[in-house]
Amino acid sequence: MTTALCVRGLTKRYPAFALQDLSFDLPQGTIVGLIGENGAGKSTLLRCLLGMTKPDQGSITPPLTNFNQISFIPDSCTFPEILTIEQLEKDFTNIYAQWDAKKFWDMASDFGLPKAQKIKTFSKGMKVKLAFCVAFSHHARLLVLDEATSGLDPVVRDEILDLLLEFIQDENHTVLFSTHITSDLEKVADYILYLHEGKKMFMDAKDELTESFALMHCSKKEFEQLPPDAIIRSIEQPYQVDVLVKKADARYTYDAPTLEDWMRMYTKGEKR
Numbered sequence: 001m002t003t004a005l006c007v008r009g010l011t012k013r014y015p016a017f018a019l020q021d022l023s024f025d026l027p028q029g030t031i032v033g034l035i036g037e038n039g040a041g042k043s044t045l046l047r048c049l050l051g052m053t054k055p056d057q058g059s060i061t062p063p064l065t066n067f068n069q070i071s072f073i074p075d076s077c078t079f080p081e082i083l084t085i086e087q088l089e090k091d092f093t094n095i096y097a098q099w100d101a102k103k104f105w106d107m108a109s110d111f112g113l114p115k116a117q118k119i120k121t122f123s124k125g126m127k128v129k130l131a132f133c134v135a136f137s138h139h140a141r142l143l144v145l146d147e148a149t150s151g152l153d154p155v156v157r158d159e160i161l162d163l164l165l166e167f168i169q170d171e172n173h174t175v176l177f178s179t180h181i182t183s184d185l186e187k188v189a190d191y192i193l194y195l196h197e198g199k200k201m202f203m204d205a206k207d208e209l210t211e212s213f214a215l216m217h218c219s220k221k222e223f224e225q226l227p228p229d230a231i232i233r234s235i236e237q238p239y240q241v242d243v244l245v246k247k248a249d250a251r252y253t254y255d256a257p258t259l260e261d262w263m264r265m266y267t268k269g270e271k272r
């Protein structure tokens, strides 16, 4: 599989936080979900990748210097809000080397965005839709989303997820999608990169995480009888023990772990 981006040993130190020695590849033609609790370092990582923050160490190959090939959608509107989209669109013709006006207006029309209304009058959902219209209209190869869909209703989010799936139909396209809405990633992500306190916990295929493991719920006595090597993480609850194991090792009562379960087991769980 071709690699869209190769990150090695990426380190960024702040006085009270450090992104530590991150290495991973973004496989081309895939959607990679970036998850982690508040303050885990997701935005810092994205800013380093996009050249908005200078890392202390490490390499990013190829360097993301050609902004025409990257679309970054942050969690808030970055367009001048006193403009209408008709006025804004004229600027994009000059800003982007390969601006596709037809694609932009087709998408804006599908989303029902008014041409002649100032952006400041748009709802949050309309502003996000506008950001996606722009992102998909300049032949970007890498789309980076930082909480871009937070605050959107489930119907709009599903429309956006469909757009992401359509975008990666072109195998030269790649999406890196940071979000706290892990159910969205369960629907569309191919891989999950999980950061915890500035460190990479894992990057694995989403289907593997949700289908090849089990979250068991057993009594303390049953827990004591489990082979120690089978236990990936465990959390003792008042009346049961939750145990993350490979599906092949699962017994008693168990569910397929969600991405939230993975986060909970890695942040709160014990490792044997």
Ligand SMILES: Nc1ncnc2c1ncn2[C@@H]1O[C@H](COP(=O)(O)OP(=O)(O)OP(=O)(O)O)[C@@H](O)[C@H]1O
Residues within 6 Å of the ligand: 014, 015, 016, 017, 036, 037, 038, 039, 040, 041, 042, 043, 044, 045
């Ligand atoms: N410019 C800065 N100077 C000092 N510390 C910073 C700076 N930028 C980020 N940090 C610290 O880095 C840590 C990680 O922040 P970051 O915004 O990357 O986390 P995040 O995973 O995106 O969190 P959230 O999910 O809450 O958005 C935080 O402790 C933050 O205070």
